Amino acid sequence: MILNSDKIIKEMINYFNKDVKRVNHALKVYSFCNTIGALEQLDDKELLIVNLSGILHDIGIKEAEKKYNSSAGPYQEKEGPAIAKAIMNKYHIDNDIIERVCYIIGHHHSYNKIDGIDFQILVEADFLVNIYEDDMDRNAVTAVRNKYFKTKTGLAILEDMYL
Template sequence: MNRTQRLSQRVIEYYADNAPVASQIMHTQSVAHFARLIAETEGLDNKTCEMMEEAAWLHDIGCPPARQKYGDSKPPHQECEGKRMVHEWLDNDPDFTAKETSWLADAVGGHHRVTEAHRLHFEPLFEADLIVNLFEGYYKPDMAQHFVNSGAVSTSTGLALFEKLFGAK
């Protein structure tokens, strides 16, 4: 098993113990799939594609502790707890360098903010989460066009997916 597979297995086991299992695992798996698809189609190198997929597997791990600590998993709470948990999980993991762990923690800690997506170059993760959240009804369908118009979707692949999946041009 490679490190991404080991990490995904850890996340699935974590959700099995801490969250509404089916919905959280399916959400996370879908975001990971779209993030990898966008990253690969954009022509990012294999290491960056791997990191994007890993960030997607980790992106919502802060939800269970946020619900426990704050009574909800609103974006600021889950991002804060998620960033902390990435460090808790990976700081001493020999499969991840300190630089990789720091980037993953920052991506998880800002994955709802387009400014952070652009600053840290995790647009595939950001766009993948938007796609899955639209499918799941977290956002109203007409928000797809807003995401395109506002520049929140900025990759060529993301724009093509938003057009094909939601009719947003």
């Protein structure tokens, strides 16, 4: 099933319940996911996976803070997939798409687990936003580029914005 991402965006906004910083972060990551995915010429299914991953990648952060008093990556990865799955199940998204999105969400801070273009694009999109939000210096940005960026589009955007 091909789904317009707007309903999932609305679900994410509702879930974060006035946490504007987290909503804005997710929307920025989603935007980069969509742009990189489209320019890398993903097919409709791959683009949907990338977009859903971008919207929902940090959805476990509230539960992580509640359970572990921490927003650390491993806790987000642990808590996020179940919440994301519950949201996506409301829209009868194909199970293989849900499972892939949940895999990406469940490993999005584990860069050694990147196993496909969809996951790669989410990581690049998240870094493009985090570089700004974390006010990384040029040396850190260069290190991130060299270690984590692989797509032609992601590299070009990183260069255009930060280097």
